[in-house]
Amino acid sequence: MKQYLDLCQRIVDDGVWVENKRTGKKCLTVIDASLEYDVENNQFPLITTRKSFWKAAIAELLGYLRGYDNAAQFRAIGCNTWNANANQTKAWLENPNRKGEDDMGRVYGVQGRSWAKPGGGHVDQLRKLIDNLSKGIDDRGEILSFYNPGEFHLGCLRPCMHTHTFSLLGDDLYLTSYQRSCDVPLGLNFNQVQCFTLLALVAQITGKQAKRCFHKVANAHVYADQLPMLRDVQLKRDPFPSPQLSINPKIKSLEDIETWVTLEDFEVTGYQHHDAIKYPFSE
């Protein structure tokens, strides 16, 4: 939690105002932030200085792992975060590739599970890395990448947390996650949960020991309309200790994640937090 608050404070103290064309808003911005999560000791990186809706963050991750391409699929598993970008983002509404209400196009999980090959057919990056890690293989390319510039015109938004690299040292599993753009008040709260949960889940289904997750952020920003609440309310609060995440031990394979896993299979204990803060969202 301290590293999150330090990043917020750094943005407030040293951030530079940058005009963002896509949203039409100004962002107070810093470049390069590194966060680290201790999955081995179950220090779940949930924000405690406001109430965090962590279930929606895990549901979003499950949708990515299943290769979802539609905001209705996300809603059905308890996640509302894609309604706006699927149905209100101007450039996407005007894009002839949009297949109608709730379509998100070829974003995130679609690239992760079925990256189109030039000569036809698809690559399932997640299946490959899970098969390798289960056999104790790390070919130094156990990568899940959602970033496909050749298909940006087929999706509603470019992926923000775009690449997850898994590494094995013996039976110990590490994760390095890369993010190009980070809405610190809203998005990071979710992205921290997702990095942690992704390592814990992949370790569980491949039979490895989850160690640490390294989260690298390039552009970390606060939108102008979020700044007063972040600076004058959230940053004035004292954090509580980290809660713990438990995952149903019956989850043993990628097929389990694809077929029957729900939010009921995840539980957070020891979550002490301050009151909710509703931050503005920029489409």
Ligand SMILES: Nc1nc(=O)c2c([nH]1)NC[C@@H]1CN(c3ccc(C(=O)N[C@@H](CCC(=O)O)C(=O)O)cc3)CN21
């Ligand atoms: N501007 C922007 N910021 C983001 O963080 C973001 C995007 N766009 N577009 C794609 C996804 C969608 N994400 C979102 C979208 C909404 C919330 C949000 O409204 N969170 C609220 C409540 C969530 C709930 O009730 O389930 C929060 O208080 O955290 C969070 C992340 C993260 N991403």
Ligand SMILES: O=c1ccn([C@H]2C[C@H](O)[C@@H](COP(=O)(O)O)O2)c(=O)[nH]1
């Ligand atoms: O997982 C996510 C997804 C999105 N964001 C934020 C970062 C930006 O504020 C917007 C995306 O806008 P771009 O113009 O495409 O950079 O969404 C996030 O923090 N985490």
